[in-house]
Amino acid sequence: MDNKINQMAKGITIVADSNIASLNDFFNHATLGQLSGQTVKIIPVAGRDIDAKLLSEVQPDILLIRSVTQVNEALLAENHSVQFVGSATIGTDHVDQDYLAMRDITFANAAGCSKHSVAQYVLTAILTIRPNYWQQPVTLGIIGLGNIGSTLAQYANDLGWQVLGYDPLLPSSTINNASLEQVLSQSNAVSLHVPLTSEKVDSDAKGSDYPTRHLINAETLAMMPADNILINSARGPVVNENDLKNDIAHTGRQVVLDVFEHEPTVADSLLAKLTIATPHIAGYTLEGKLRGTQIIYDALCEKLAIIPAQSMSNLLPLNLFLWSELKANPDRLSKFYDIMQDDALLRSKISDENPDKQVNGADFDGLRRDYHLRREWQS
Ligand SMILES: NC(=O)C1=CN([C@@H]2O[C@H](COP(=O)(O)OP(=O)(O)OC[C@H]3O[C@@H](n4cnc5c(N)ncnc54)[C@H](O)[C@@H]3O)[C@@H](O)[C@H]2O)C=CC1
Numbered sequence: 273m274d275n276k277i278n279q280m281a282k283g284i285t286i287v288a289d290s291n292i293a294s295l296n297d298f299f300n301h302a303t304l305g306q307l308s309g310q311t312v313k314i315i316p317v318a319g320r321d322i323d324a325k326l327l328s329e330v331q332p333d334i335l336l337i338r339s340v341t342q343v344n345e346a347l348l349a350e351n352h353s354v355q356f357v358g359s360a361t362i363g364t365d366h367v368d369q370d371y372l373a374m375r376d377i378t379f380a381n382a383a384g385c386s387k388h389s390v391a392q393y394v395l396t397a398i399l400t401i402r403p404n405y406w407q408q409p410v411t412l413g414i415i416g417l418g419n420i421g422s423t424l425a426q427y428a429n430d431l432g433w434q435v436l437g438y439d440p441l442l443p444s445s446t447i448n449n450a451s452l453e454q455v456l457s458q459s460n461a462v463s464l465h466v467p468l469t470s471e472k473v474d475s476d477a478k479g480s481d482y483p484t485r486h487l488i489n490a491e492t493l494a495m496m497p498a499d500n501i502l503i504n505s506a507r508g509p510v511v512n513e514n515d516l517k518n519d520i521a522h523t524g525r526q527v528v529l530d531v532f533e534h535e536p537t538v539a540d541s542l543l544a545k546l547t548i549a550t551p552h553i554a555g556y557t558l559e560g561k562l563r564g565t566q567i568i569y570d571a572l573c574e575k576l577a578i579i580p581a582q583s584m585s586n587l588l589p590l591n592l593f594l595w596s597e598l599k600a601n602p603d604r605l606s607k608f609y610d611i612m613q614d615d616a617l618l619r620s621k622i623s624d625e626n627p628d629k630q631v632n633g634a635d636f637d638g639l640r641r642d643y644h645l646r647r648e649w650q651s
Pocket residue numbers: 362363364383384386387390415416417418419420421438439440441442465466467468469480482483484487505506507530531552553554555556
């Protein structure tokens with residue numbers, strides 16, 4: 273155990289995004305208080321309300337977030353206490369990890385936590401739009417073959433689909449088997465599973481040699497035949513939304529978005545053109561969210577040098593959703609996941625009373641906060 277954590281001996285104060293699943297079950301006196309005399313105080317706050325003023329006033333030891341809290345110098349400059357930041361998410365584009373390292377603050381994210389949930393979301397979207405794909409040969413393009421992309425490829429393989437995959441940062445393989453242009457031009461549906469990264473400039477070690485910001489733009493959209501579905505459940509700015517709107521206007525392409533360039537705001541001028549639109553809930557299953565909490569809880573226990581005393585298996589109700597059952601009964605898809613209900617809820621937030629003709633940020637966030645977590649299908 274390091275000295276700084278020892279200095280928390282009188283108590284641990286945690287500021288946490290209130291949208292973290294089962295926060296109180298994982299972070300309490302019984303599950304963290306194994307250090308002698310420790311008390312645990314949790315301050316739950318909406319993720320977008322975790323700001324520099326709060327962290328300066330409260331001076332917590334631990335900060336637990338999800339994807340909507342930007343963690344950087346601006347947030348932490350007036351804070352002298354945080355020693356651990358845990359993000360119960362796969363994505364890390366909201367966290368300046370170099371800054372945390374410079375401050376000697378430990379960082380953990382929840383890699384892979386919702387990989388099955390997101391892959392199942394993508395399959396549901398495709399098979400809802402094109403139910404005939406249960407029976408016929410399909411080529412699925414996957415851009416980014418990490419945890420989610422490779423999990424999606426397994427499901428596709430299971431359905432007898434061909435996979436064309438592109439990931440320039442991984443060695444070639446049976447699924448990493450194509451160029452970007454081949455994936456875009458030769459697939460029936462293309463799904464994006466890349467992190468949000470920006471271009472590398474000489475002085476900026478943070479950039480990527482293969483940046484993904486606006487990876488899908490007028491030029492790359494032009495490579496896709498009009499009947500090729502596009503699905504983005506990665507991060508909004510991976511797709512240039514203006515270029516996408518123009519593309520749909522010209523091609524009539526079927527497009528599924530779970531994430532948006534200007535999230536949490538969604539303009540009706542875009543929404544009206546989408547075949548399916550959902551409020552960033554691709555990973556929102558009970559299993560996916562609990563796994564995210566479990567992973568950062570385990571990482572915090574490691575930091576505190578205590579033995580984890582809580583497990584998501586204690587919190588999960590029985591799960592009767594079997595992938596084998598769905599495969600044998602494709603007509604049950606909407607019972608496994610009714611994606612059109614999520615789509616309708618998002619669209620219902622645009623009303624004639626809303627002069628801006630957009631989904632407001634508060635409504636978008638509200639749909640996510642109150643989301644009825646679905647279940648992950650078991651294999
Ligand atoms: N909509 C939602 O609810 C969720 C969205 N996500 C998003 O999905 C992203 C991917 O998740 P994972 O697969 O778990 O991440 P991962 O880190 O396991 O895999 C990402 C893959 O993308 C590849 N990659 C990077 N730049 C690329 C490029 N220019 N072209 C092609 N491939 C590239 C990497 O080499 C890596 O293999 C996350 O970063 C997150 O932003 C994650 C969970 C839920």
